[in-house]
Amino acid sequence: MADVAERAGVSTSTVSRTLRGLSTVSAEVRARVEQAARELNFAVSRQAASLVTGRTGTVAVQVPTLRSWFMGAALSSLAPLLRAADLEMNVYVTPDLAARTSFFERLPARRNADALLVFCFDLTDEEAASLDNLGMPVIYVSQHVAGRPSVYVDDVTAALHGTRHLLNLGHRRIAFVQTVGATGFSFSSNERLLGYQQALDEAGIPPDDDLVVSTLPGDKRATAQAVGRLLSLREPPTAVFAEQDEVAVAVIWTLRRAQIPVPERVSVLGFDDQPIADWFDLTTVAQSPSDIGREAGELALALIDDAEADRVRHVVMPTHLIPRRTTAPPGTPQAEGVQRVRNAQSGEGDGMAKPS
């Protein structure tokens, strides 16, 4: 910066003022300084600036993984937002317990950021407390934390609506496949289960524990076993609601392998609307991670600027049912194929338009 000052024939103070766009610089000097900065290919050092301003120009983002569709989409919409605000995006991946522990141990070092976005965490109380004491805004994404700024979808209602769709089609034996994250991260599993249960309750159907099974996402074999458990029930389900599309696809895969036609014999409903849902023509409850990411980013920017303003805003993002070809009324005759299926689905579509 001294070089620029010398070249422009001004003091470093003036250079600093110019480069930060302060108004108290005459047009002529401004032009000279900018010229000099350009010629020297100069850019202010964030480190040095942050040392005195206390703002780091960085936002920290903690995610459980980067391999998932959800995170990819969320960060993809978050990134340009931060960049537009001239903020760097620091990503911390905490796939397992060890990484998670280490993340929290090093938290104090995280004052190298102006805000923290926390994705998909099941926080313990101590963890929540240490985040509270971090001295920067913390935004909880895809999770609902009371009294702190959060951006999330209402999983209960979403699952309720999804289940209602199956009920409206005439299903009475509806299974729910939940996922048990080995990593300790939750993807709102319990809330979706809750919505499912609420819908059954609404419809006056007594809960049946046998119809709720667990699997690991991404594990075909585990899912096949779970489906096997359902198929060997005295009264097997006519519809399966899977907590994630990935699992729904594994369910379909298993059923087809077992020569059980979907949706004629068993309907399958997913949750997320991942790209793979489209490939498999899967009816699903859609959420938009890119909208969630954007919203979270905007909330972060607001909290960075306004300091104390509006700290506990909650943003609930919408979900909606996307009817495709894996749900149909129970006992739809197989032999009549496409035409029949189509009629059934378009009829149901008319009767059921109700995005949440």
Add this chain to the structure above:
Amino acid sequence: MADVAERAGVSTSTVSRTLRGLSTVSAEVRARVEQAARELNFAVSRQAASLVTGRTGTVAVQVPTLRSWFMGAALSSLAPLLRAADLEMNVYVTPDLAARTSFFERLPARRNADALLVFCFDLTDEEAASLDNLGMPVIYVSQHVAGRPSVYVDDVTAALHGTRHLLNLGHRRIAFVQTVGATGFSFSSNERLLGYQQALDEAGIPPDDDLVVSTLPGDKRATAQAVGRLLSLREPPTAVFAEQDEVAVAVIWTLRRAQIPVPERVSVLGFDDQPIADWFDLTTVAQSPSDIGREAGELALALIDDAEADRVRHVVMPTHLIPRRTTAPPGTPQAEGVQRVRNAQSGEGDGMAKPS
């Protein structure tokens, strides 16, 4: 830090030495300082430290997108590596030309990093030059840049091997579906095409431009059109080599929709071995983005430490063919019982068997 010093009854110099693990601190003092630091929940400021050391403790990573399987896997293996070396990971997403331009415009500001990893870029000469002048190690990932450290797979050889597999099965009319990135980013398209052509050449098969078609990844319709062009040839191909799994799946989807059994009538070969390849039982040429990411990370760490050492190391990562169920000798009889039912009717786990 002054607080810690006071609490431990030592000078800040000693605190600094202790916290950096220098050996010239007596055990007793060390214990006292560490205790004090813990009690005050203290961590050194990266900004302040970097101001004097010149090291930022940050690695910048530029990626074209975060939505892709490749980036997710690569960054997932890169992240823990950097974290173990106590480096932050700064991610820059440049999905389009505007973002890309802005990335290069702000490059000087990037001295806020100790190294830069550049993923999947087709660099112009000026861009390459500005990266050279960045004053930090730049590692090119999934691309081959002469004279600069790069980590990549040999796409030519990989595609050569893939094509040979089809030739070995007896195919002679082999199509190649390439992708035209709208974003200006290359996924080694040309090199894979080159490998395909080399294999044909090896086998003495004259090139046929009609057999090379283009599509956009992720665009079912465009792929359907491309496949349509192949199917309407005077002599249609018996095998299709798609440059990416995603496209291969779209090809399969289109063929099945058109009641053309895969692999009996047309074999399909992909490239990447994404998770979706497994779902579709797709034969494919596998590369391992997580290995690539790890290797790139290690190269980055080495270059950060060794400064001038070994600047132009190239790491070529292996690929290998994964035979699954979408390739077979041409003209494999369709009517083979179970096999046929599964593949043609219920789709063997692909979920696409229903004609519309």
Add this chain to the structure above:
DNA sequence: TGCGAGCATGAAAGCGCTGTCATGGAGGGC
């Protein structure tokens, strides 16, 4: 013409660290 207001600019003090150099004390060799 003179004087105060207002504005553009500069000088200088840190921000929180690191690294160099100085200092003092303990230990070993003669």
Add this chain to the structure above:
DNA sequence: GCCCTCCATGACAGCGCTTTCATGCTCGCA
């Protein structure tokens, strides 16, 4: 017992900025 060495520690300068305060200038108004 004395001197030299070595080691642990402290004082202090300075990294590259921002920001406050001071300064000098121009302008407007009396």
